[in-house]
Amino acid sequence: MALWIEKYRPQSFDEIIGQKEIVEKLKAMAEKKEIQHMILSGPPGVGKTTSAVVLAKAVFGPDWNQNFIELNASDDRKLSVIQGKVKEFARTKPIDAPFKIILFDEADSLTQEAQQALRRMMEEYINTCRFVFSVNYQSNIIEPLQSRCAILRFQPLSKEDVHKFIKRIADSEKLEIDQEAMDALDYVSRGDLRTLVNLMQSLSNVSKKIDAKAVLQSSGLMDVSKTMDGLKTALSGDFKKSREIFSEIIDNGINMKELLISIFNIISTTDIVNDKVKNYVFEKLAETDYRIVEGATPFIQFQAFLAFLASLK
Amino acid sequence: MLSLFKPEIKMFVENYSNSISGKVLTAIKNGKSRFIFNGPAGTGKNFLAEAIANELNASFEVINLYELTDDTQSVSSMILDNIKQSAMSKSLFQQGKKVIYIEDLEKLLSVDSSIAQKLNSMAGDSIIIFESETGEIFRSKYKRFLFGYETVRFYKLNNRVLKTFALKLVLYNKMKISDGMVESIVRSAKGNISSIITDLNTIYITNSSHLDTFRNSDDSIFEKITAVFSGKVENVEIYFASDMEAKNFEIWLAEKAPQVLKKEELYHFFESLSSADIVLNKIKKQNWSLLKYVKNIMVYSCYSFKVSFPKVDFYAPKWDSYYNK
Incomplete structure (x- = not known):
């Protein structure tokens, strides 16, 4: 093949x-x-x-x-x-x-x-x-x-371009992809067509019908709603509960790097955090990421980040 | 391909206030034969050297030490051999002078400081020109090694001179370009004349009138996010749609901030910008997500200073609480 x-x-x-x-x-x-x-x-x-x-x-x-x-x-x-x-x-x-x-x-x-x-x-x-x-x-x-x-x-590819490309592959490979799954593919690949094509091929091996859930799971990204829940609990000041939620997410096998990226995407695109405070949240996030890249224990660093969020309340 | 002007002294482009070519020619007439051309990229160092060779009816040779060998230790002896050889060949087969142009003096000096001195006593009748792009050569420890060399300084060309040059080149090649286009090419070149030639060449070949893809013409994006300073965070998204490099973005922020922020705000802004700069220099190049964070920090810090958000240092211990107890 x-x-x-x-x-x-x-x-x-x-x-x-x-x-x-x-x-x-x-x-x-x-x-x-x-x-x-x-x-x-x-x-x-x-x-x-x-x-x-x-x-x-x-x-x-x-x-x-x-x-x-x-x-x-x-x-x-x-x-x-x-x-x-x-x-x-x-x-x-x-x-x-x-x-x-x-x-x-x-x-x-x-x-x-x-x-x-x-x-x-x-x-x-x-x-x-x-x-x-x-x-x-x-x-x-x-x-x-x-x-x-x-x-x-070269500009990062727009959503329409990515969708056009997905449709082209879907037509010639006879795949079934709905709108939601297309959005998910776009989100996961972030305009990188190489990642996109590889992901689609690995998904098509499992079934000819591709849905959003499968995309998010196979890419190592968890359901966004769960991450969102965890963030909201942390921001409401409940450190312990948010830690439980996130440790469950991590136990499901998500990469810490991917988790940080999805948190970054959530915070930058939604109003979950006040605009005025975003500056400090991003700084802390960058610091966490940097420390993990440098070889610190990921979960300790992540907990420090959660504690910071909880302290904002 | 665009046809270019032949390297002649009269075609040499320089700012109206200095007269580099005149100076060099007079020095040669007075018997000088050792020069250092110092100045940033794209100011015509190479062109002038070649023009001088043509003026004197001499042959022209460029030596790039990186092309010679991998082993930097033996570079100096290689160069000396090379020059000895070319001086020899001149005396055997050719009449007239020879102009030898040696690139990257800083690197040479760091390998073997005495090379310039050695050359001074060798190949007496040929003209040797060293090229250097930084101010390294002005350090006092090199002074004694560069004795006998005439330093000629080249300056970044201003836009007026560059525009005249661009228009000349356009006429010479019978191209049809609007005045505005020439202007924007000149502006994006930032004083580098070879950028202008390359960009005109692109237009000549492709007939494309699309300006966005020329070098550093990201001002259009920048104008849009100037609003960031006025406190509109939605405009940040426009920035993320573009593929601006974080480093250039930083420089742009530093440039624009004093126009918008007040004294104290400015101090805090630069404090946070410099810390972002450190992270930027440390991270690995392929680490896109981290880069995005850094960009975001920079953007949001501008925003938060403008709306005079109470500054909280989350990293410092909270001494206040101790005192209040």
Whole structure:
């Protein structure tokens, strides 16, 4: 059985979801067979790498693999690779094409030295090669490189776009998905299509009918209403009871990280906490998350957070 | 692709108040041959070096030390070899001078401080230009190593000069762009001339008139959330719809806050912003949720200061209660 993530990866510009302006620009570049050095920046799962591959296919035709390499985060990012592999690829002549393309996937992890070395190479081999960087944060690229590159900012996908994509998959895989489940899928994936497709595939293995409850459970997120209950009891000053509620939620096997994220979502989108106090709640939440990431005992830290909420009363 | 101006002295772009190119040319005429070009990215250091080479009918060579070797210890000897070699080749095959442009002086100095001195006595008749982007080279411990080098300072270009340049380039390539578009490109470039060239190139290739995707033009989003300072929390949601980087957002907040907040409010605001900054620097890059918290803290703190919410330090022990007993 094929992985859906490969099966539904866009093969042409028309299949790319959202990002209208960017796709227009890339199309124009492909038509003229003139592209610049580029930085594609945006959150994960919005189509950065896919757009780069689609662009390469559009420019180079069926034999696109000859003139295109992708350097992944798993490849060595040391200076020696830039000096060896990259330089070797960039300096040699392209085959039946005006230029070659090198894609640095997850270029956030390129070291400063490696970027400094690229800076000269980008100018020297402009006649034979174009460099494309895909990053989460544009500020991880040094300024001299930024100014040499056209910057394309990928936006997080909108709800409509995500729904359109879900419908497309549902139609071709003959899945049954109602509106509520779609909202749940959107909520869980947070605009990241890679997560979305993987989740849908794993759910479809269980049954062809997907409902909201199954989505929330399989994603490791609990029913939001329960979390909401726990928060409300904590805010009313009843620390013990809220601790009971949350320890039940945690016993059901939810990840502490996911729990914090869902609490964050609840607090930021509802009026459960007074606007004036939100500042302090978020600060405390961030502190809790930070401590857990640093290796403190999750449940103790979480209880500290609950005690803080109870003290607000 | 956009056709660019050839590197010639008369095409060099600089602010009207300084005359960098004139200074350098006079110095060369007076027999100087060692320079340090110091200034931020995109101010024309590389361009001027190449223009000088053309002016003197000399050959031009760029050396980037990161391209040479992985082992930083042997970098200095590699560079010396390189320059020796190119000086040799000049004397054998070529007539005239040679201009050698060496990038990233700071890194070189940190590896081998005496390299500039060694170069001073070598390859006497070629012009050697070091490039540096930070103020590191002005530290007193490097002073004696850089003796005999003429430091030329480059400054960020102002928008008037940049606009003239952009319009020239537009005319040169017979492009059709509205004046407003040129202006917004210039504004988003923030004094970096190569950003302007890249952006004009994008327009030239794609004919796209969509401005939002150019670099740092997130001002439109910012304008919308200025309302945050006036105490409207709903506007925070608009911010979250955009993919603004937390770091840039921080800088923007720091820039705008003094216009809106009063003295004491400002003090507390910067206190909380700086603590958010620490968290921001410590967290792992992929940690999206934490980043969101930090952003939220920053946004909400602006809000709470404006509505003069009584400040409670939840982290400090509550001494009041002890005293009251």
